[in-house]
Amino acid sequence: MLIKDVICPFCGCLCDDLAVEVENNKVIDVKHACKIGAAKIRGHNRIEAPMMRESKTDEFREVSYDEAINEAARILVDSKRPLMYGWASCLCEMMKKGVLLAEEVGGILDNTASVCHGPSALGVQEKGIPTGTLGQFANRADVVIFWGCNPVQAHPRHMSRYSVFAKGFFTNKGRKDRKIVVVDVRKTDTAEMADEYVQVNPGEDYKLLAAFRAAVADKADVIPDTVAGVSKEKIVELAAAMKGAKYGIVYFGMGVTQTRCKYKNIDIAVSLTTDLNAYTKFSIIPMRGHYNVTGAGQVFAWETGYVNGIDMSRGVPYYNPGETCSNDMLMREELDSAFVIGGDAGAHFPAQSIARMAKIPVIQVDPFHNPTTEMANIVIPVKVSGVELAGTAYRMDSVCLRMRKLVDVDFPSDEEVLDKILAKVKEIKGVS
Amino acid sequence: MSELLIKNAVVYDPINKVNGEKMDIAVKDGKIVDSIGNGADVIDAAGRLVYPGGVDAHTHIAGSKVNIGRIMRPDDSRLNNKPRTKITRPYTGYTVPNVYAMGYGYAEMGYTTAFEAAIPILKARHTHEEFEEIPIIDKGGLTLFSSNWMVMDAIREDDLDRVAAYVAWGLEASRGWGVKIVNPGGGEAWGFGKNVAGLDDPVPNFEVTPRQIIRYLAEANEKLNLPHSIHLHCNNLGKPGNYTTTLETFDICKDIKPKRDRQAVHLTHIQFNSWGGNHWGDMESKGDEIAKYMNKNDHLTIDMGQLVFGSATTMTADGPVQYANAKLLKARWANGDVELEDASGVTPLSYHPESYIHGIMWAIGLELALLTEDPWKVLMTTDHPNGGPYVNYPDVVTLLMSKKKREEAMAKIADLTFERTSIATIDRELDWYDIAIKTRSAHSKILGMVEYGKGHLGVGADADIAIYDLKPDETDSTIEYEKVKAALRRAAYTIKDGAIVVKDGEITATPMGRTYWVKSTAPSDAHDRMMADLKMKFKNYYSVNFANYMVQDEYVHNPVIEECGYA
Numbered sequence: 001m002l003i004k005d006v007i008c009p010f011c012g013c014l015c016d017d018l019a020v021e022v023e024n025n026k027v028i029d030v031k032h033a034c035k036i037g038a039a040k041i042r043g044h045n046r047i048e049a050p051m052m053r054e055s056k057t058d059e060f061r062e063v064s065y066d067e068a069i070n071e072a073a074r075i076l077v078d079s080k081r082p083l084m085y086g087w088a089s090c091l092c093e094m095m096k097k098g099v100l101l102a103e104e105v106g107g108i109l110d111n112t113a114s115v116c117h118g119p120s121a122l123g124v125q126e127k128g129i130p131t132g133t134l135g136q137f138a139n140r141a142d143v144v145i146f147w148g149c150n151p152v153q154a155h156p157r158h159m160s161r162y163s164v165f166a167k168g169f170f171t172n173k174g175r176k177d178r179k180i181v182v183v184d185v186r187k188t189d190t191a192e193m194a195d196e197y198v199q200v201n202p203g204e205d206y207k208l209l210a211a212f213r214a215a216v217a218d219k220a221d222v223i224p225d226t227v228a229g230v231s232k233e234k235i236v237e238l239a240a241a242m243k244g245a246k247y248g249i250v251y252f253g254m255g256v257t258q259t260r261c262k263y264k265n266i267d268i269a270v271s272l273t274t275d276l277n278a279y280t281k282f283s284i285i286p287m288r289g290h291y292n293v294t295g296a297g298q299v300f301a302w303e304t305g306y307v308n309g310i311d312m313s314r315g316v317p318y319y320n321p322g323e324t325c326s327n328d329m330l331m332r333e334e335l336d337s338a339f340v341i342g343g344d345a346g347a348h349f350p351a352q353s354i355a356r357m358a359k360i361p362v363i364q365v366d367p368f369h370n371p372t373t374e375m376a377n378i379v380i381p382v383k384v385s386g387v388e389l390a391g392t393a394y395r396m397d398s399v400c401l402r403m404r405k406l407v408d409v410d411f412p413s414d415e416e417v418l419d420k421i422l423a424k425v426k427e428i429k430g431v432s
Numbered sequence: 433m434s435e436l437l438i439k440n441a442v443v444y445d446p447i448n449k450v451n452g453e454k455m456d457i458a459v460k461d462g463k464i465v466d467s468i469g470n471g472a473d474v475i476d477a478a479g480r481l482v483y484p485g486g487v488d489a490h491t492h493i494a495g496s497k498v499n500i501g502r503i504m505r506p507d508d509s510r511l512n513n514k515p516r517t518k519i520t521r522p523y524t525g526y527t528v529p530n531v532y533a534m535g536y537g538y539a540e541m542g543y544t545t546a547f548e549a550a551i552p553i554l555k556a557r558h559t560h561e562e563f564e565e566i567p568i569i570d571k572g573g574l575t576l577f578s579s580n581w582m583v584m585d586a587i588r589e590d591d592l593d594r595v596a597a598y599v600a601w602g603l604e605a606s607r608g609w610g611v612k613i614v615n616p617g618g619g620e621a622w623g624f625g626k627n628v629a630g631l632d633d634p635v636p637n638f639e640v641t642p643r644q645i646i647r648y649l650a651e652a653n654e655k656l657n658l659p660h661s662i663h664l665h666c667n668n669l670g671k672p673g674n675y676t677t678t679l680e681t682f683d684i685c686k687d688i689k690p691k692r693d694r695q696a697v698h699l700t701h702i703q704f705n706s707w708g709g710n711h712w713g714d715m716e717s718k719g720d721e722i723a724k725y726m727n728k729n730d731h732l733t734i735d736m737g738q739l740v741f742g743s744a745t746t747m748t749a750d751g752p753v754q755y756a757n758a759k760l761l762k763a764r765w766a767n768g769d770v771e772l773e774d775a776s777g778v779t780p781l782s783y784h785p786e787s788y789i790h791g792i793m794w795a796i797g798l799e800l801a802l803l804t805e806d807p808w809k810v811l812m813t814t815d816h817p818n819g820g821p822y823v824n825y826p827d828v829v830t831l832l833m834s835k836k837k838r839e840e841a842m843a844k845i846a847d848l849t850f851e852r853t854s855i856a857t858i859d860r861e862l863d864w865y866d867i868a869i870k871t872r873s874a875h876s877k878i879l880g881m882v883e884y885g886k887g888h889l890g891v892g893a894d895a896d897i898a899i900y901d902l903k904p905d906e907t908d909s910t911i912e913y914e915k916v917k918a919a920l921r922r923a924a925y926t927i928k929d930g931a932i933v934v935k936d937g938e939i940t941a942t943p944m945g946r947t948y949w950v951k952s953t954a955p956s957d958a959h960d961r962m963m964a965d966l967k968m969k970f971k972n973y974y975s976v977n978f979a980n981y982m983v984q985d986e987y988v989h990n991p992v993i994e995e996c997g998y999a
Contacts, residue, residue, distance in 0.1 A: 005979035007980060112625055127765070128766040129500075130765060131766070135973065135975030139771060139973055203490070247624060280624075281624050281625035302502065303531060304509075304519075305524035315515030338716070394558075399976065401557070402986070431518075
């Protein structure tokens with residue numbers, strides 16, 4: 001059976017044109033997807049059964065779901081400051097349950113944006129964000145800037161579907177209708193195919209963005225001969241190209257958010273984009289990684305008022321990034337347990353945070369073995385959302401789509417696991 | 433099943449012409465009934481004010497715009513915080529409350545129904561995701577068709593039936609209740625950073641005018657026999673001198689014959705479109721001109737879009753307006769272009785009584801309501817949260833009911849306001865019957881919700897009832913406005929579908945409400961022509977596949993579906 005219009009549960013592109021061949025409840029072939037997406041849908045090395053261990057140096061022993069769930073609930077209830085982290089490779093339906101559970105145990109609710117596009121959220125809080133849907137850029141944008149991102153490797157179909165080769169109503173020649181500019185510290189594969197590659201010195205993005213703002217405002221006289229490794233001449237030339245665009249778009253990645261100046265880079269990148277709207281139309285959009293990390297921000301925002309780093313211990317959500325995000329709290333050794341779902345703290349947190357995680361009980365809910373598993377005391381395997389379970393996800397441009405189910409499996413969904421943990425937590429606490 | 437008797441109520445139910453009558457209201461299985469048995473639960477209203485549950489026909493409560501507001505404004509989420517209880521989830525936010533505070537806040541004021549005023553079809557699933565989480569109140573939404581390529585291409589080819597077929601499809605795709613038009617054509621022009629200047633300024637690349645967009649959609653609306661009329665946010669909003677465009681827009685639908693017992697067009701938050709002058713320096717009110725038109729014509733209704741001093745988060749599909757706001761105020765600016773369909777923008781701002789601009793805006797909203805004679809023609813709204821958050825409705829009510837309250841407010845407002853408006857000369861004070869019309873009954877009538885049992889207390893109506901801790905017989909609303917405000921802010925009882933959800937201003941139960949949407953049909957040949965064009969656009973221009981676009985049933989909880997179509 002060929003299932004069409006399948007939505008890919010890998011990256012924030014949420015390509016929705018996949019065709020998946022299923023026979024005898026097994027995925028046989030994945031068409032139109034990139035290699036990474038196809039690999040995820042085909043499946044690999046999943047965790048087969050719930051596992052527990054007392055000490056992190058012990059071998060895991062297989063246990064029943066009930067035993068793992070009950071112990072997870074006990075740990076959450078016994079913790080003063082439980083972290084509930086991840087929420088990016090899972091569906092919105094789980095996130096809603098996660099917020100409820102965090103309220104019940106007074107947990108810290110945080111998503112992977114904390115170590116990714118969290119600074120982008122802070123930039124948005126400072127300056128807003130002029131943006132749009134990916135189809136708007138495909139149909140209109142003739143000047144395309146990739147800043148600190150490398151879609152060839154990280155979002156492989158982004159360029160063909162939305163940004164570079166895509167043909168649209170006002171861009172019917174596709175690539176030929178567009179000027180592609182890549183700003184990066186190294187000549188990435190994306191830079192190789194650009195019309196302009198601008199090599200910025202590491203950690204100096206802010207300076208270069210500031211110089212662009214000056215050039216756009218016709219104040220090139222204040223720009224030194226070289227800024228962040230880029231010549232004044234090139235800066236003035238590119239600023240003119242931006243102002244001359246019919247529709248310009250800046251795609252930015254962690255090369256901007258996780259380098260020196262962090263959220264200030266986004267603040268000034270948004271300001272530059274806003275400035276350009278005095279001359280033409282310009283938009284800016286973060287390249288989101290996990291397929292539903294955008295959804296995590298959306299769900300947390302409508303449920304709690306905040307996108308990440310939400311401390312539920314007061315009974316009312318409290319947000320203060322720098323104080324209430326995962327790594328702030330791990331490094332202060334304030335957290336006394338961690339519940340990790342739909343994200344991989346083990347792979348992406350700094351060493352100091354990992355050192356703390358090694359000392360506290362860690363519960364992992366995930367279909368796959370990953371570095372977090374190595375630090376876990378309880379591992380609860382679940383369905384692969386978007387392959388084995390239908391539900392909601394938000395594309396990087398906040399367009400909401402319904403992921404499809406392709407095959408049936410016996411594993412429980414994240415939602416069922418969360419429901420059971422929540423019920424057990426209430427039972428232990430003696431609340432209805 | 434459950435039975436309830438509300439005794440000794442002083443009832444205002446304008447749809448049934450009940451004006452302050454002391455009576456009992458009987459409720460059975462969630463509906464108003466003639467009488468019930470002796471075993472019913474009893475609430476003794478003891479002469480207190482009883483209204484049908486409040487209905488808000490124009491508010492921004494859910495979806496991508498509201499949520500970007502929350503994302504941009506952690507400063508707002510810090511306000512109005514209330515921890516979770518055994519019954520309620522935590523409250524956060526003032527202008528952009530979280531989903532829980534959104535539902536609780538309405539219910540606490542005796543409101544039981546609210547309609548989201550702008551759903552972009554491509555992002556409709558998001559709107560319904562939030563609807564699902566907003567407790568207690570019933571919901572519906574208005575779907576945007578203002579700068580839609582399907583609509584504009586069909587208009588250019590003078591194919592009215594194809595416009596209607598697309599409207600029918602778009603309403604189903606978004607699970608929407610009515611046709612919303614925001615700055616017609618302006619959203620498309622904004623795609624390249626431009627705007628349309630007036631009703632006859634052609635939309636770039638599409639060769640249709642805003643006037644045509646309004647006209648065709650109004651006609652399509654009647655061909656489809658939709659419960660609500662077109663719901664229009666005029667061109668040139670927020671610009672001094674825009675009242676001429678507004679008056680011209682009023683005339684466009686003058687000869688449209690509504691298929692149902694309602695207006696031919698509803699023009700929303702008209703305060704923002706009643707401005708005279710040529711620039712900010714000489715801006716003045718033309719609220720009196722607008723009201724004069726309202727008094728002479730019966731084909732239209734409007735809502736106030738009242739300004740409330742303090743913090744607001746402006747959000748609209750009118751993209752260029754938000755850019756202009758942000759630039760003027762050096763404020764944060766979120767823009768949200770939606771491919772093939774529309775634009776949008778969100779900008780936080782604050783209204784100050786010291787500013788005569790804001791003073792004039794404040795006065796215009798009140799002029800519209802007080803100078804238009806027929807209370808049914810002007811709804812009380814703040815265009816939440818554009819003019820200010822809906823939690824301020826009780827304050828707006830007191831301004832309408834009390835000249836003394838207005839004078840007290842005016843003492844703090846910039847003097848120039850009173851040279852440029854007529855507010856200081858208006859003596860009219862609305863009564864409880866007028867307020868019932870302006871806060872529930874007319875909202876229901878204008879939306880086409882009367883037959884769904886909203887906005888009235890006739891037999892068969894939904895038992896959505898508000899009891900306020902205030903005795904109309906013993907309260908002089910022209911003087912005791914603090915008492916009025918306090919009573920309306922926290923209902924003594926809010927009853928939803930016959931169940932008590934608020935007692936003494938506190939939430940006591942959180943049932944989930946319904947979602948109303950319209951499934952309409954056009955002739956099959958027009959539908960086929962439309963689908964051919966639609967499939968072409970999905971193949972070539974949309975970033976989402978056709979099969980993944982339409983909102984699925986899973987997202988619409990407790991749906992109530994109106995079915996209608998060509999007669």
